[in-house]
Amino acid sequence: HRRSELDQTLVCTTGMPMDSGDICRHERFYRDAATGELKPKYLVFLAPTPGGDWVARLLTSQVNLRTEYPVCSLEHPCPSFYLGILGGQLPLKTWVDLRGLDDVDLLEVDRLIRLRVMARVAAVPARELEPMLECAARADDTTRQQERALRNQLARMR
Numbered sequence: 001h002r003r004s005e006l007d008q009t010l011v012c013t014t015g016m017p018m019d020s021g022d023i024c025r026h027e028r029f030y031r032d033a034a035t036g037e038l039k040p041k042y043l044v045f046l047a048p049t050p051g052g053d054w055v056a057r058l059l060t061s062q063v064n065l066r067t068e069y070p071v072c073s074l075e076h077p078c079p080s081f082y083l084g085i086l087g088g089q090l091p092l093k094t095w096v097d098l099r100g101l102d103d104v105d106l107l108e109v110d111r112l113i114r115l116r117v118m119a120r121v122a123a124v125p126a127r128e129l130e131p132m133l134e135c136a137a138r139a140d141d142t143t144r145q146q147e148r149a150l151r152n153q154l155a156r157m158r
Contacts, residue, residue, distance in 0.1 A: 018045050018054060018106065020133070020153050021124035025089065027117050042089075043104070044096055044124060046136055047146075047153035053103035055146045057136060059083075061092040071128075072135035074098070081135045083128060089121045096132060100141030130157060 022045045029041035042059040049055060060066075060080075067073045071082040079098035086094055112118035124132060136142060137150040 018048070018109070019123070020045065020047055020157070021129045022120050023059065023090070023122040023124065024118050025121045026112065042121070045104070046133060047149040049103055049145065049149045052106050054106060055149050056104045057101055058097045059090070060095050060097045063093070066095050068093070072131065074135070074139055079139050079141070081132045083124065083132070086122055096136065098136055098139035098141065103146070130154060
């Protein structure tokens with residue numbers, strides 16, 4: 001398995017270790033502007049930060065100028081990494097949206113998991129994980145701190 005010693009120390013109080021490449025479904029991620037209804041989104045956890053947060057990005061099945069080849073596209077307006085069809089809860093073509101996203105607080109993730117608002121549903125296939133992290137590290141919206149965390153995660157995996 002691909003867990004490093006550091007990753008094994010990053011365990012939610014529910015006992016759920018977060019690992020680079022984990023995909024979670026957040027049941028109430030955003031509010032639909034038309035209906036006011038809270039809607040779900042999928043997030044992929046990329047790398048832990050020194051402060052215990054996680055660099056994460058949203059997943060999307062919306063093509064919107066995204067490419068399948070090359071799988072890593074840093075072109076605006078929709079920089080992305082193509083994951084393909086993952087199956088299970090993700091039966092459509094899926095991309096990692098590489099536009100900026102604030103880091104995710106692990107304690108908040110733990111709270112949302114306990115409330116059953118968030119759950120791990122899948123993981124990025126091992127063969128895609130390193131290229132995805134490398135692509136995310138090079139994206140324009142990735143902060144310097146996030147890039148360091150991503151490159152540190154890549155170093156641990158190699």
